[in-house]
Amino acid sequence: MTCTDFLSKLTDYFDGQISSELLEEVRAHTAGCRHCEVVLSTTRQTIQVYRDNELYDLSTEFQERLHTAVMARCRMK
Ligand SMILES: [Zn+2]
Incomplete structure (x- = not known):
């Protein structure tokens, strides 16, 4: 599993x-x-x-921001 694979499965995981x-x-x-840990x-x-505030929602925007942040850290292509 690569970091990209990991990220693509992250929402499924949760x-x-x-x-x-x-x-x-x-x-x-x-x-x-x-990084992924x-x-x-x-x-x-x-x-x-989010759950505590009853705003739990893994929005697309959240996922994209997370993805961007992680990929910047991992410096993966
Ligand atoms: Zn990783």
Whole structure:
């Protein structure tokens, strides 16, 4: 799994719409990729805040901002 793959599965992961195989891949990737591990924990915290405010919504804009921020960090092509 690459960082791009990870990001494309991130919303599925939090929606619980992810297969056990992919879940294992996500876990394996975040175990070896500090950037994505940070993204995962940050997203989890963000979602928690949104839920607390009853504004939970993984909007497209949010996903795009997240994607841009992570790709800038990872410097992946
Ligand atoms: Zn990664």
